Structure formats: C-alpha cells, structure tokens
Amino acid sequence: MSVLFIIVLYLLASFANVLAPYDPNAQRDVVVGKENPPSIQHPFGTDSFARDVLSRMLHGARVSLAVATLAVLLSATIGLGYGLVAGYVGGRVDALMMRLLDAMLSIPRLLLLMSVLALWNPAPLGALIVLLGVTGWFSVSRLVRAEARSLRQRDFVVAAHALGARPREIIVRHLLPNVLAPVIVAATLGIANVIVLEAGLSYLGIGTREPTASWGSILRDGSDAYGTAWWLMFFPGLAILVTAIAFNTFGDALRDALDPRQLPGASAVPSSEDADIQRTLTPQRG
Amino acid sequence: MAEPLVRLRDLRTYFYGDGPVARAVDGVSFHIDAGETVGLVGESGCGKSVTALSLLRLIRPPGRIEPGSELWFEGKNLLELGEREMRKVRGARIAMVFQEPMTALNPVFTVGEQIAEVVRIHAGASKKDAWKRAEEMIQLVGIPSPEQRAHEYPHQLSGGMRQRIVIAMALVMNPALVIADEPTTALDVTIQAQILELLVDLQRRLGTSILLITHDLGVVAETCSRVIVMYGGEIVEEAQVRDLFASAHHPYTEGLLGAMPRVGERRERLTTIPGTVPPPTAWPSGCRFRDRCRYAWERCATEHPPLYQIGAGHVSRCHLADEPERRNHPHEPLVAQRTAETTGGVAR
Numbered sequence: 001m002s003v004l005f006i007i008v009l010y011l012l013a014s015f016a017n018v019l020a021p022y023d024p025n026a027q028r029d030v031v032v033g034k035e036n037p038p039s040i041q042h043p044f045g046t047d048s049f050a051r052d053v054l055s056r057m058l059h060g061a062r063v064s065l066a067v068a069t070l071a072v073l074l075s076a077t078i079g080l081g082y083g084l085v086a087g088y089v090g091g092r093v094d095a096l097m098m099r100l101l102d103a104m105l106s107i108p109r110l111l112l113l114m115s116v117l118a119l120w121n122p123a124p125l126g127a128l129i130v131l132l133g134v135t136g137w138f139s140v141s142r143l144v145r146a147e148a149r150s151l152r153q154r155d156f157v158v159a160a161h162a163l164g165a166r167p168r169e170i171i172v173r174h175l176l177p178n179v180l181a182p183v184i185v186a187a188t189l190g191i192a193n194v195i196v197l198e199a200g201l202s203y204l205g206i207g208t209r210e211p212t213a214s215w216g217s218i219l220r221d222g223s224d225a226y227g228t229a230w231w232l233m234f235f236p237g238l239a240i241l242v243t244a245i246a247f248n249t250f251g252d253a254l255r256d257a258l259d260p261r262q263l264p265g266a267s268a269v270p271s272s273e274d275a276d277i278q279r280t281l282t283p284q285r286g
Numbered sequence: 287m288a289e290p291l292v293r294l295r296d297l298r299t300y301f302y303g304d305g306p307v308a309r310a311v312d313g314v315s316f317h318i319d320a321g322e323t324v325g326l327v328g329e330s331g332c333g334k335s336v337t338a339l340s341l342l343r344l345i346r347p348p349g350r351i352e353p354g355s356e357l358w359f360e361g362k363n364l365l366e367l368g369e370r371e372m373r374k375v376r377g378a379r380i381a382m383v384f385q386e387p388m389t390a391l392n393p394v395f396t397v398g399e400q401i402a403e404v405v406r407i408h409a410g411a412s413k414k415d416a417w418k419r420a421e422e423m424i425q426l427v428g429i430p431s432p433e434q435r436a437h438e439y440p441h442q443l444s445g446g447m448r449q450r451i452v453i454a455m456a457l458v459m460n461p462a463l464v465i466a467d468e469p470t471t472a473l474d475v476t477i478q479a480q481i482l483e484l485l486v487d488l489q490r491r492l493g494t495s496i497l498l499i500t501h502d503l504g505v506v507a508e509t510c511s512r513v514i515v516m517y518g519g520e521i522v523e524e525a526q527v528r529d530l531f532a533s534a535h536h537p538y539t540e541g542l543l544g545a546m547p548r549v550g551e552r553r554e555r556l557t558t559i560p561g562t563v564p565p566p567t568a569w570p571s572g573c574r575f576r577d578r579c580r581y582a583w584e585r586c587a588t589e590h591p592p593l594y595q596i597g598a599g600h601v602s603r604c605h606l607a608d609e610p611e612r613r614n615h616p617h618e619p620l621v622a623q624r625t626a627e628t629t630g631g632v633a634r
Contacts, residue, residue, distance in 0.1 A: 091347060155389040162342050162384075163377030163404050163455065173403070177394040 002249035009243060013061040020055035025211045027051055035229045045231040047221055057235060060213035064243075067129050067214070068194040074133030076187045079140025084171050084179070086141075087148025098145070105138045110197070117206040128207060132194055140186050147179040181258035185251055192247035199240050215240050290317040291462055291495050292341070295356035299333075299340045301349040301566075308566040310336040310349075312519035318463065323489060323496040325506035325527070327542065328516035331563040334499045337516070338465045341497075342376055360462065378408040381456035385468040387448035391440040397451045398424070398436025401458055408459050423454040428484060446477035453484065460492060467499045482509055503546050507531060512599070515539050518574030519566055521593065525600040535602035537579045561621035573605070580616040581606060 012019060027033075033050030036042055044053035086097040113131060117123055123131070151157055151174070160170050195215075201207035202216025203223075210217065215236045222232025295315050301308040311333045318324050326334050340351055343364060351357075357364040364375065384390035392400060401423055402416035411419065417436070424432035427450040440448055449469065456464050466485065470478035486509050489496050498510055506513050506527060513530050515523040515538065523536040534540050541559035561578040564570060573591050576582040585605050594607030606613055 155384050155386055156392045159384055159390045162382040164373045164407055174392055
C-alpha cells in the first residue's frame with residue numbers, strides 16, 4: 001500500500017510539468033481568479049494570487065520530495081562513513097568520534113537550521129538540502145557504528161584479516177554490505193522526518209523561497225486566508241500528513257523484511273542436515 | 287638439521303583489561319617443520335586460540351604480544367614486520383581455518399567471490415582468473431559441480447560444505463602453514479571425519495604444514511605426527527603422537543586421555559579432570575595444574591616445574607620426572623577435596 005503510494009507520488013512529482021494543468025506560478029485575472037473554491041477547472045481551487053493550487057502542489061511535491069530524498073541520501077552517506085570508520089578503528093579514535101557526535105547531537109536540529117537560515121536569507125535550494133543533510137546523520141552514524149563494532153568481532157571479519165585483507169577492503173566488502181539493511185530502514189524513516197521538517201521551515205518562511213512552490217510554502221500562503229479559503233491549507237496539509245505516514249509505514253515494513261534475524265543463514269532454524277540427524281537420533285516407535 | 291618452518295620462542299601474549307593482566311599465553315616455545323602436522327591440545331581457556339591468533343599477529347588491543355617474544359617463520363621474525371608486509375604473509379603464507387563455518391563466511395557474498403577475493407588480494411589476478419581459481423579450489427575440496435556451487439551463498443550450503451569452502455579459502459594461495467582452529471568442532475560427527483580426511487589428503491598433496499588446534503585427542507591421533515599439550519598458557523607436554531598415547535607423562539595429559547573413550551575397553555564412565563582452568567589473571571604459584579592434580583605435593587606449590595626431558599622429543603612440565611616414585615601415591619586432587627568440604631563432606 002504505502003509502497004504503491006510512494007511510487008505514485010514520485011511519478012507525479014517527476015512528471016509534474018506534464019501533469020499540471022497550469023503553470024504553477026502563472027497568475028490569472030486576480031479579480032475573478034483569486035481564491036476560487038475547488039471546481040472542475042481548478043480541482044484544488046486557486047490561491048490569493050489566482051494560481052492553480054493543484055499545479056502548485058504537483059510542482060511542490062517535486063521540491064519537497066527532492067529535498068527530502070537528497071538530504072537523506074547525504075546524511076545516510078555521511079553517517080555510514082563516519083560510523084564505519086569509528087566502529088572499525090575502535091579504541092581512542094572511536095571514543096573521540098563518539099563524543100564529538102554527542103556534542104553535535106546536543107544541538108537542537110530545528111533551532112540550528114532556523115538560525116542558519118534566518119541569517120542566510122534567501123538560501124538557495126541546494127543549500128537547504130545540504131543543511132538538512134549535514135544535520136541529519138548523527139543517529140544513522142550511531143546505528144552504523146554499533147553494527148560495525150559487533151561485526152568487527154565476527155569470525156568472517158577476523159577471517160578476512162587472517163587472509164590478508166586491507167582495512168579498506170574489510171570496511172567496504174565485509175562491513176558495509178552487512179550494515180546496509182538497517183541504514184536503508186533508517187533512511188526511509190528519515191525521509192518522512194525531513195519532509196515534515198522542510199514543510200515546517202518553509203511554513204516559517206525560511207525554507208524554499210517564493211515563488212517556488214513546496215508543500216510547506218503553499219501551506220504558508222494559505223495561512224493568510226484560512227478562514228475564507230479552507231482548500232489552501234487543507235490539500236497541502238493532507239499531502240504532508242499522508243506522505244509522512246506512507247514513508248513511516250514503508251520504513252516499518254522494510255524493517256520487518258530486512259530483519260537480520262529473519263534472514264536465511266543467520267536463522268536458528270535447523271538445516272535439513274540437522275533435521276536428518278535429529279531423525280536418526282529419535283528412536284523410532286511402533 | 288634444516289631450520290624449521292615455524293619457530294616460536296618464548297611467546298607471551300597478555301591482555302590488559304580493567305583488572306589484573308591476563309597472561310593468556312605465557313612463554314610458549316615450539317617449532318613446526320615443513321610438511322608436518324602438529325596438534326595443539328588443551329581444554330577451553332588454556333591459550334590455544336590466542337597462540338594461533340598471535341602467529342598471525344591478529345591480537346587486538348587490549349591484548350598485546352609482549353616484547354621479547356620471537357616468532358620466526360620462513361627465516362623472518364614476524365614480530366618485526368610492518369603491517370603491510372604482515373598482510374602479505376596472512377592468507378598467502380600462513381592461512382587460518384576457523385571453527386565456525388557458519389560465521390567464518392560473509393553472508394552477503396557468494397562463496398566463489400569470497401575465494402576469488404583472496405586470489406585478487408594476493409596474486410593481483412584479474413576477476414576472471416580469480417574466479418577460475420576459485421572454481422578449481424571448490425573442486426579440490428571435494429564439492430561436486432563447482433561451477434554451480436561457486437554462485438551460491440553461504441546459507442545455501444550445509445555446514446560440512448561451508449567448512450570445505452573455508453578450507454578452500456585457506457589453501458587457495460598454497461600457504462606454507464595452515465592453522466586450523468578446531469576445524470571440526472562445530473560439525474556433525476560423520477562430517478568431522480570427512481573434513482579431517484580432506485585436510486590430511488590436501489596436506490599430503492600440497493605439502494602444507496598444519497597446526498591443528500583441538501581439544502579432541504582422537505582427532506590428534508588420526509591426523510598429527512607430533513602433539514603439544516597446553517595448560518594455563520604454557521606447554522605442559524610435547525611428544526610424538528605414539529609416545530604420548532603410549533606413555534603420557536604429565537598428569538594433565540593423563541587426565542585428557544582418561545577422558546577419552548577407547549575402542550575395546552569397557553568402562554561405565556569416562557574419568558574427568560575435576561575443576562576448571564584457573565583464570566589467566568591469577569595463575570597459581572608453582573605448578574599451574576597442581577590444584578587439579580592427583581599427585582601434587584609440597585614442591586608443586588613452591589617450585590614452577592621446568593620442561594623436563596622424558597625421552598627423544600618428549601618433554602613434560604612435571605616434577606614427577608624428578609621424583610617418579612610419587613606416581614605410586616595418587617590422592618584426591620585439592621579441588622575435589624575443597625568441593626567435598628563445601629558440599630558437607632559427602633564422600634564420592
């Protein structure tokens with residue numbers, strides 16, 4: 001369900017310029033076209049600048065999803081690198097890196113983003129992505145580091161050492177593939193988080209800049225007239241809510257699917273060989 | 287006499303944890319000749335595996351090989367090599383077979399890739415050549431249809447086959463020494479025999495030396511020419527296999543043999559050695575085995591026994607070599623007496 005929704009969402013966003021009935025930033029006759037309620041011509045109505053809300057939302061989906069996806073990709077990459085190095089090297093380096101991480105974690109993310117964006121105003125979209133990315137990798141990094149540390153003790157990693165593998169090969173070939181599953185889960189959940197965060201920042205007017213539409217900025221535009229034009233806040237709000245739920249559900253489903261305890265090979269289920277032995281050991285009755 | 291392949295001199299590997307120093311390996315010296323199979327025997331916690339890992343310099347902090355230890359291999363002291371040179375030794379000249387074939391293979395790569403990786407690391411071979419070599423090795427370790435098996439993941443193979451793959455990985459570079467750390471412990475009894483046969487067969491064909499670590503003297507009898515018995519981080523007895531089985535000298539070895547079932551002998555119960563290995567942070571003074579020994583007397587508490595020469599190539603770390611008449615007066619070991627006291631003096 002959630003997968004389907006997410007796929008459809010990405011498709012809608014990708015083909016926004018084809019699918020959108022109007023130019024998202026084009027203003028029609030302000031006198032008659034301003035704040036029209038939903039109709040056949042404008043299914044989601046028009047806003048106070050007489051722009052088509054559906055078109056704006058489709059284009060906004062593009063911005064919201066792109067920002068969230070790229071930011072999470074960035075933070076997952078940083079988190080992976082940092083966590084793998086800390087977990088692999090261990091010892092004092094690890095302790096130092098983790099304390100540094102603790103320090104960064106103690107800074108509230110939203111406040112940091114708000115203060116930076118308030119000073120750097122207007123920030124380009126790329127900068128917004130980078131900012132969201134570099135403030136979001138701490139928890140991923142912790143997760144990776146913990147996984148890497150436990151993998152470090154596993155026989156196949158010791159075996160790789162015993163066979164003369166270089167540290168880089170061990171990290172890339174033996175640690176990285178084995179920590180990927182939880183990172184993918186964390187990243188999926190992270191996307192929902194960043195979509196909401198970006199919407200929040202845009203709502204506050206320090207995220208994406210006018211006239212570029214993102215769900216948050218559409219919400220902001222609508223907030224001026226929410227008493228008279230409910231559709232201006234209802235549709236973007238609903239989109240954010242449903243998308244966040246979809247990504248969270250998808251993340252949970254992924255977690256279940258990728259649970260290492262349920263992977264074949266790592267399971268406690270006896271192999272057929274063991275079952276054979278079991279059979280021969282059990283006295284036959286009757 | 288030619289210089290042996292491996293010569294350990296006074297190997298000491300200590301672990302510096304939060305508490306007192308753990309002297310896991312405490313002054314071990316032995317040698318392995320080219321093409322020889324040597325058994326390293328002892329119960330859990332007596333330093334076998336740490337000895338093996340020390341040979342490859344795989345001891346991680348807080349563990350450390352103490353200065354003064356010497357580890358000669360093919361004319362080089364491995365302890366003086368840089369990490370880069372050491373990597374050229376690992377896997378290529380000295381390889382290791384691990385105990386658990388379940389965990390010794392990376393679950394996310396096919397077994398062919400994992401063998402090929404070793405070839406690529408050491409021989410710098412192309413992907414294609416490495417893969418071909420991997421298939422050859424899978425064939426060599428007796429797995430049918432290697433082209434097909436090479437593409438399978440570890441979880442698709444049985445325990446016995448996985449261990450064959452681990453052996454293939456160890457032997458692919460034709461190393462001079464293979465360290466096999468309890469290679470059959472995790473396997474079914476029927477598979478154990480096959481794997482041992484395979485190891486012996488490959489050793490004959492490739493002329494590799496094997497250091498076989500085990501707690502199973504039966505395995506030693508089948509495969510090794512010489513055996514080293516470890517206890518409390520040191521060697522307590524070393525002999526040719528037939529000498530050890532015919533005339534074990536050290537009471538610990540005697541105990542190990544007594545704990546082993548033998549064909550053609552009717553016994554209701556196998557004898558056990560009472561007690562456990564003391565922790566490596568607090569080895570007892572004098573003889574480290576004395577608490578569990580049936581013959582221990584005053585001298586054992588005060589004087590740490592040296593390795594006495596018993597016969598040709600046969601040494602034993604026991605004062606009985608000096609005072610053999612003591613063997614006629616066995617008694618309850620100290621640990622057994624203590625247990626008896628604490629459980630209210632119930633006689634056995």
